Amino acid sequence: MDVKKSLFDNLQTFFGFDNFKGDQESIITNILEGKNTFVIMPTGGGKSICYQLPALMSEGTAIVISPLIALMKNQVDQIRAFGGNDSIAHFLNSSLTKSEITQVKTDLLNGHTKLLYVAPESLAKQENVEFLRLLKISFVAVDEAHCISEWGHDFRPEYRKIRQVIAGLGENIPIIALTATATPKVQQDIIKNLGMTDATLYKSSFNRPNLFYEIRPKKNINKEIIKYVKYNPGKSGIIYCLSRKKVEEVAENLNINGIKALPYHAGLEPKVRADTQDKFLMEDVEVIVATIAFGMGIDKPDVRFVIHHDVPKSMEGYYQETGRAGRDGGEGVCIAFYSQKDVEKLAKFMKDKPVSEREIGTQILKEVIDYAESSVCRRKQILHYFGENFNETGCNCMCDNCKKPKQQFDAEEKLLTLLKLVESSGEKFDDAHLINVFMGYETAQTIAYEHSKLPEFGSGKADGENLWKSLLRQAVLNNFLAKDIDNYGLLKLTKIGREFIENPYSLKFILNEIVDTAGDDDEDEVKQATAALDTQLLQLLKDLRKKIAKQKNVPPFVVFQDPSLEEMCTHYPITSDELKQISGVGNGKALKFGAPFIELIKKYVEDNDIDRPVDLVIKTQANKSALKVSIIQNIDRQISLEDIARSKGITYADIIKEVEAIVNSGTKLNLTYYIDEMIDEDRQDEVFDYFQSADTDSIDLALRDLGETDYTREEIQLMRIKFMSELGN
Structure with missing residues (x-):
């Protein structure tokens, strides 16, 4: 029977596809011919069919080594659905009971099972090795093969033992190794470790043209994320965080703001994790907030955005995680938030690791920093990292750097100086040292090598460190220099670099924009964005406030204070819930005075066809509410403000500020017990009467009108709190 026809028939029968993608057909043919095969194919390229189809067509059972239980379950379910019976595929791991x-x-010994998924740990168990020897093994597929390499983003020591175990299962068993991310260094490690020097290599392009890459400085991150999700309703997305704690916080924050989100991390029960995956696949949940453990076993083609809340640990990890977006070829937006603080945290994690591991980790992290801080085409940088050259014009403005034209500089002269320095110093230094030389920084290394005596020392000071960083990054990116990653990232001249020294030519490089990375990721509250103030609406709201104040016989500031009205003019709240998000408006105020204001704003928005900003509906987690509740309870128990402040570890000024915020938001507090001890009754009445007829709640004006010799600022402030509480709430 014609092999080609058989291949297409089986593809149609088992998977329902009429055609192969990319190199799939050649890869499968190579495996069916019993040859070792190495497949490097990006996420979404159809790697699994490369071993599933030949396994279904071959005599015996194919062993698939996979690092994740979730991935195994997902794939076994799919094959069983295609194959029509449960015995066709199984997994063998720690999650199974004895009877399972x-x-x-039994199914394996009876020859019913075509694919057996095992974790590397299970494969190494002697009893399993002995059992597998009883079977006819068609081939072994090593999935996520990058786990073999210490330079891979997900190194697993158990993967190092795979070759040894395979050798113990029988002679001449073909191997197919598959990975979605492998730098040239990792590729060498895989081939060497699996003893596959004779393997046929199939390498697809790492370019995912439908993905848009963007880096943002990490500021007001909760608000940024919620705004993005709110502006993209109904779209599925994944948000990656480095810690479980942050995963829980972000998921809670999204839910508070009406976004269906669930957390996912290794600390959750297996059943909870499985349910979470199912809910995401079934679209009962819009967003999953996860540690990097999530997504490996998820085959969801329509993930529309992937957001990195924290700096990714490596470029490979970043590529694989962003690769979960747009697997159907549709929209895929990849946003990563970057801050120096995150980088410092990651560097701190590595501090206690063995020296060799720390050196590797430092170089891997440096690649991420270079990527995040650079102004060059993001796609070009990603592909260069994986050993692929790319012309940035092909990016089609699908990254933030290509979308906004950047400042350029003439690089010919400076590049020539740089390459000559690399050559004359024997190609023994990294980029940091070369920058120190050009900037004239005296370091232990520049002194030890006497580089402070070189003519280049300090010659680039006037250009600034940023220009030299830009020059060095692009010299590597454009293959004038190459990093020797086996050797501390030392820079070596390439053939192109040597040719440039012989025959320099005019060229321009992009000047990196210095990323403002002063992170603000742990903000207590999401600050409302400052937008243009709608002065027309402000006047209408002030008129309404005056009218209501007259009806209630209170000064206007008791209804709502000016800052609250101003915020209403930038955010246009049209529901009670939205009004409560305005600073100085709590539940009490919204109930007592809110309705006419909401009505007025709603009509104004409709009449003027105003596009309301999403910012408004961003609510904060109740991370300060515990303090507020405690203060209210202590005041109810008539405890002095000094004692409350002491018990909470805050100053007296802070407690006054908190009490004022509680009252201004519409909660009634009875501070009479405390004020009676501080201010006698007559003086209280005088201040109360003053505020009753005042146009403003200004303490400075009150002190001026009542006499600074008669009253202290603190007394006026306490009386203002009492006045607002009794009349406004």
Whole structure:
């Protein structure tokens, strides 16, 4: 029977596809011919069919080594659905009961099972090795093969033992190694470790043209994320965080703001994790907030955005995680938030690791920093990292750097100086040292090598460090220099670099924009964005406030204070819930005075066809509410403000500020017990009467009108709190 026809028939029968993608057909043919095969194919390229189809067509059972239980379950379910029976595919791992393991082994011995998924740990167990020797093994597929390499983003020591175990299963068993991310260094490690020097290599382009890459400085991050999700309703997305705590916080924050989100991390029960995956696949949940453990076993083609809340640990990790967006070829937006603080945290994690591991980790992290801080085409940088050259014009403005033209500088002369310095110093230094030389920084290394005596020392000071960083990054990116990653990232001249020294030519490089990375990721509250003040609406609201104040016989500031009205003019709240998000408007104020204001704003928005900003509906987690509740309870128990401040570890001024905020938001507090001890009754009445007829609640004006010799600022402030509480709430 014609092999080609058989291939297409089986593709149609099992998977329902009429055509192969990319190199799939050649890869499968190579495996069916019993040859070792190495497949480097980006996420979404159709790697799994490369071993599933030949396994279904071959005599015996294919062993698939996979690092994640979730991935195994997902794939076994899919094959069973295609194959029409449960015995066609199994997995063998720690999640199975004894009776389930017995069933798996029975099906394998009876020759019913075409694919057996195992974790590397399970594969290494002697009892499993002995059992597998009883089977006819068609081939072994090593999935996520980058786990073999210490330079890979997900190194697993158990993967190092795979070759040894395979050798113990029988002679001449073909191997197919597959990975979605592998730098040239990692590729060498895989080939060497699996003893596959004879393997046929199939390498697809790492370019995912439908993905848009963007880096943002990490400021007001909660608000930025919620705004993005709110502006993209109904779209599925994944938000990656580095810690479980942050995962929980972000998921809670999204839910508070009406976004269906669930957390996912290794600390959750397996059943909860499985349910979370199912809800995401079934679209009962819009967003998953996860540690990097999530997504490996998820085959969801229509993830529309992937957001990195924290700096990714490596470029490979970043590429694989962003690769979960737009697998159907549709929209895929990849946003990563970057801050120096995150980089410092990651560097701190590495401090206690063995020296060799720390050196590797430092170089891997440096690649991420270079990527995040650079103004060059993001796609070009990603592909260069994976050993692929790319012309940035092909990016089609699908990254933030290509979308906004950047400042350029003439690089010919400076590049020539740089390359000559690399050559004359024996190609023994990294980029940091070369920058120190050009900037004239005296370091232990520049002194030890006597580089402070070189003519280049300090010659680039006037250009600034940023220009030299830009020059060095692009010299590597454009292959004038290459990093020797086996050797501390030392820079070596390439053939192109040597040719440039011989025959320099005019060229321009992009000047990196210095990223403002003063992170603000742990803000207590999401500050409302400052937008243009709608003065027309402000006047209408002030008129309404005056009218209501007259009806209630209170000064206007008791209804709402000026800052609250101004905020209403930038955010246009049209529901009670939205009004409560305005600073100085709590539940009490919204109930007592809110309705006419909401009505007025709603009509104004409709009449003037105003596009309301999403910012308004961003609510904060109740991270300060515990303090507020405690203060209210202590005041109810008539505890002095000094004692409350002491017990909470805050100053007296802070407690007054908190009490004022509680009252101004519409909660009634009875501070009479405390004020009576501080101010006698007559003086209280005088201040109360003053505020009753005042146009403003200004303490400075009150002190001027009542006499600074008669009253202290603190007394006026306490009386203003009492006045607002009794009349406004």
